[in-house]
Amino acid sequence: MVQFDQPLVVLQDAIKQKSAVKFAQGYADLTLACSGCHKSAGVGFIAIKKPTSSPFCDQTFEPVAR
Ligand code: HEC
Known part of the structure; x- marks a missing residue:
């Protein structure tokens, strides 16, 4: 079992x-824990990585000064 709480x-x-x-x-x-669980659950093709860009591409x- 992959430890997820820590x-x-x-x-x-x-x-x-x-x-x-x-x-x-x-x-x-x-x-690592995300991908570790996917591996042990037999869905290792769902590999998670650190995002390389913001999902808010237009913001x-x-x-700014108020
Ligand atoms: C306890 C085990 C476990 C952990 C921890 C876990 N996952 Fe998963 N995840 C699964 C399983 C099993 C599936 C496949 C579910 C299915 O068959 O539909 C899945 C599927 C996914 C999918 C695909 C969903 C889809 O519908 O396409 C994504 C994205 C995903 N996980 C992201 C994450 C992320 C990000 C984390 C960590 C923050 C994470 N998971 C942690 C077990 C886990």
Whole structure:
């Protein structure tokens, strides 16, 4: 059985602590857990990877003065 809780707890803590470094590690571990479960469930062709671009391609997230 693939352990799924741990990477989620790490991500939650990273967000609470506003730690980009911990978030990146937690996200990488979560992604491995996704694909690990797919492999052990016989659907290893569903391989998850880190996104390479934002799904919001027409929106900018730069801070602006109010
Ligand atoms: C407990 C095991 C397990 C975990 C953990 C898991 N998956 Fe899956 N996932 C499956 C199984 C089994 C299927 C195939 C379901 C089916 O046969 O329709 C699936 C299917 C999918 C699909 C295809 C759905 C579709 O309809 O095309 C996607 C996308 C997906 N998972 C993403 C993820 C992501 C992202 C994560 C991690 C955040 C994740 N999964 C974690 C077991 C898991």
